[in-house]
């Protein structure tokens with residue numbers, strides 16, 4: 001198996017901006033049964049406690065969005081509120097890079113823990129978080145209103 005740096009070669013991580021919104025919405029709608037609206041992204045892009053990162057890749061002479069992560073830095077806890085990667089660019093380590101950069105920023109700011117909610121059935125995301133060292137911390141019963149699915153709370157001490 002290729003090592004992580006080789007696997008994600010060609011992708012760069014940087015700030016997400018309103019200029020990315022069209023591509024964000026394409027990825028978001030293809031990734032979730034209950035996607036965020038453009039207004040929700042705009043709100044977080046302008047919210048001082050939110051950190052919004054993009055993964056980009058050069059594609060036919062243009063930088064194209066490969067994925068994004070949104071986190072809230074509140075007191076000493078980082079909460080990951082959204083993460084998605086373009087379908088045809090999954091399994092190349094892009095999400096790992098995005099979470100890794102968010103955790104690096106969190107440690108730099110003296111944050112103590114990182115938490116998130118994930119659908120019980122979301123094998124890819126649960127596998128990603130487990131690989132990065134997150135452990136299950138609890139269940140929010142029927143958290144997702146579209147199908148009453150439970151959320152697993154996962155956490156990582158920084």
Ligand SMILES: CC(C)(COP(=O)(O)OP(=O)(O)OC[C@H]1O[C@@H](n2cnc3c(N)ncnc32)[C@H](O)[C@@H]1OP(=O)(O)O)[C@@H](O)C(=O)NCCC(=O)NCCS
Nearest residue numbers: 031083084085090091092093094095096124125127128131
């Ligand atoms: C979850 C998601 C962000 C992962 O993105 P990705 O860029 O493909 O993830 P990575 O390539 O960084 O994967 C890292 C690890 O996650 C796990 N993983 C990724 N996809 C997986 C899958 N389909 N099944 C099981 N584990 C998987 C593996 O442990 C993988 O490490 P490995 O490649 O060494 O085996 C992506 O599948 C996605 O956008 N899903 C839709 C949106 C979503 O569910 N977001 C999470 C909400 S909580």
